[in-house]
Amino acid sequence: MSFKKQPKGYSSKAVHAGYSPEDSQSLSVIPPIITSSTFKQTDPGSGKGYIYTRYDNPTRDCLNKVLAALDNAKYGVTFASGLGSITAIFTLLKAGDHVICGDDVYGGTSRFIREIVSNFGMQYDFVDTTDLEAIKKAIKPNTKLCWIETPTNPLMKAMDIEAIGKIVHLQSGILFVVDNSFLTSYFQRPLEYGADIVMYSLTKYVNGHSDLLMGATITNSEDLYKKLKFIQKSTGIIPSAFDCYQVIRGLKTLSIRMDMHMTNGITLAKYLEKHPFVMKVLHPALPSHPQHELILRQCYGYSGVFSIYLRGTLENAKIFLKALKIFMVAESLGGYESLIQLPAIMTNNDVPLDHRVRIGITETLLRISTGLEDIEDLIADMEQALKLAQM
16 A cells, blocks of 8 residues: 555646746746835825735745645745744634644644633633544534644644544534645645645745745635735734745755655654664554554655654653764754754643643654655664663
8 A cells, every 4th residue: 555646747836836937027937036015006006916015025926826736726825934824823713712723733833822822712622633533522612723733743643634624614614724834735735635724834844944934824715815814914924025935946846855855754764663772653654653544545645754752761862862963953844954853842842741741742752854864874873873872
């Protein structure tokens, strides 16, 4: 059994969608970076499509279009960061609304819900969204949003997007959002399975170079698109034209990069799965993963991010991390360089201890983002560090 077959045309869209040389008076092959904050109006109140960069910008529009095209969607809206996108989506709600969120999500998402959303009179429940019955039980008359990640961060649980979508859409008015940052539209397209909005931290794989922050929301709903554009205009959570240009550039090589991330990640995970000092590997593309068949059925491939449990204690984990030479200990993921981090004291440190313990974010859980280096060098680096960690 293998992943779904990728339809032809994705890479061509990544290179050409959203812009043609005829869009520019100079006929430039590459989309121009338009840094102007404001645009001349031929008559007061009637500019030629652009008025003020907080509203719209030509470079940003180019990025919005190609992102939408890659998800086979109609509309894209980009924001200043992944959390900027999250903020915009939650701004669609109001006081008294109830939110269902997966119990294993990015630490920033969890913190935003616990510490910010609650201040605006919204209610929330964190639910194991691999359990369809738990989702059904969590739905209330005032539920207005169901938020999932698949795979999750950092436990790599996979969700049945189609099944969850059918459940939440039985009650009208519930918005179904999928954070697809770990797989990108190259490997998974949640809108095709019933999601209302697919959200991205473009900071990660889509840009792929660890040199900017940006987020995006993609949808087929004109109503949601207009609301998100109004929120963007009214809150000013916009990315710069230069950053948009960089993401456009990164997209040109997305499919090539993701294929290598996948190959390196699976090879490294198979090596670690056999290592005696590694207690468990959490990689959805491996047969050992509990949702492996779901991932194969739902996805066109898998990225380079996965997690492992080391044997020993926090001290062993720290020795291991300090001994690494190629892997860098740092937050984030999806760049060309290999990164590794300890969620319990890094990205998920803000999650309450009892919640971390309950779902399995221990002091020896490590999240790995496999980069584009030679796989033999990555394995050798792991080997020497694991040897030192056992002493």
